[in-house]
Amino acid sequence: MDELASVDGTIGPAAEATIPVTDDGLLRGDGVFEVARLYAGRPFAWDEHVERLKRSAANLRLEFDLDAALAEVDALLARAGAVDGTLRLVITRGGRRIAVVAPLPAHTPAVALATIRYAPTRVLDGVKSLSYAANMLASRLAREAGADEALLVTPHGRVLEAPTSAFFYVLDGELHTPPLAEHILDSITRRHVVALTGATERVLHCDQVGELEEAFLASTTREVQPVSAIDGRPLPATPGPRTAAAAEALRRRIEQSVGVSSPRA
Ligand SMILES: Cc1ncc(COP(=O)(O)O)c(C=O)c1O
Structure with a gap:
């Protein structure tokens, strides 16, 4: 194309x-x-x-x-x-x-993440601006660390999002996503996944990532993309049942909305 x-x-x-x-x-x-x-x-x-x-x-x-x-x-x-x-x-x-x-950027069926320290620029809250060098560098640093993509965490260790996608996780059997109040992007895919799955906002500290049962990224280009590992530690299920259900629900919503059967990401 x-x-x-x-x-x-x-x-x-x-x-x-x-x-x-x-x-x-x-x-x-x-x-x-x-x-x-x-x-x-x-x-x-x-x-x-x-x-x-x-x-x-x-x-x-x-x-x-x-x-x-x-x-x-x-x-x-x-x-x-x-x-x-x-x-x-x-x-x-x-x-x-x-x-x-x-064309759609190439995405693999699952991604391994590496945590990268990142402080959101407060003055850009609510602005999807062209200033993306920090996000692009975070992805590069994650790849240098042997992962596929970065998982941004605050200097105090609170998990935020990925450089170009929202983050969802299953902890104690419940689906959550970091709060918008953490100065992350109000992702449109995140909104749809929250509405479809009932996922709730919950702060996640990077010390807790070893306890996660599932995780996935969500974005316009990825739709729902399972996370296979974080900082070299594999997640128990890729994709887990909540991830597969979220992916299916989002795909159905997209198909209903655009009126065509969408190709796999
Ligand atoms: C920082 C960041 N978070 C999340 C997302 C996902 O947002 P959306 O679902 O609107 O594509 C993006 C998209 O580019 C992004 O740049």
Whole structure:
């Protein structure tokens, strides 16, 4: 599948799309973005992504033409056709509206995590900003430690999320997820999984990860992805029954919403 991009409404191959090098979106990571997953060309939960984009931009004091951005996305999707992949919408401080349709990133059936210390930037609460270098570095450090992905924990050892996904875990037979009050992203997939499974917010300390019965990551591109190990310690079940049930429930919701049978992640 060819990557297609729209920059302020001009559509073409993504590799040839350009923006000015002086854009602070590029120079300072000053901007906001969303990524939705496309199932046969239809974005899942697009309205929720648009709402979050509006909130992110308002919190970052970033004004942009929402109607133009949405019309440009419609035109890009019409051009892309019935693809399975991702739709990224980026608004930069320099005033660029960038939409990209790209293939789905490769995800393995399960992931091993390594804990990485991380302090969320309080001032960016409620902003899905372009400043992702810390998240990308955390993933790289986790891979250097022999894992597949990072599990971010605060300097006091409280578990947060992964660099681009929410974290769920089973402890004492119950499904939980770290609280939003820990300054993690209000993930759209997390919201759906919470609504579908009844998972509740509960603080998890990294000393407790040896007691976990199951764990999984949840995100737009991963849907539900089982966790096989944390810091080299295997989890008892991959996927465990609660993870498999969450994956199935989310898949059904997606299929009902987009009206097509979705391919496996
Ligand atoms: C830090 C972080 N947490 C969680 C998620 C998952 O969010 P969503 O379910 O909205 O894709 C993402 C997505 O990129 C993220 O960047």
